[in-house]
Ligand SMILES: [Zn+2]
């Protein structure tokens with residue numbers, strides 16, 4: 644997989660970890676080459692829980708390597724911000740707890 648931004652091809656490191664970074668952008672797994680990692684306009688998807696860009700995209704879900712938060716990949720496809728729906732559900736759940744409903 645080439646760098647999503649500049650199209651550079653990944654070369655296998657002689658030893659040690661690859662300097663290439665994995666991320667998720669618009670619900671798709673992308674690779675970022677070391678040069679492009681210095682750019683500030685990467686527009687990577689961020690974790691809804693901790694804000695990290697160290698995400699991995701699996702079948703139907705996106706997992707945060709930083710905090711382990713997993714969300715469904717389809718959540719973002721509607722172009723709606725994902726937070727309000729989650730927030731509404733959380734508020735509802737919290738209200739239910741407060742009101743003693745389960
Ligand atoms: Zn690049």
Ligand SMILES: [Zn+2]
Nearest residue numbers: 690693707710
């Ligand atoms: Zn996270």
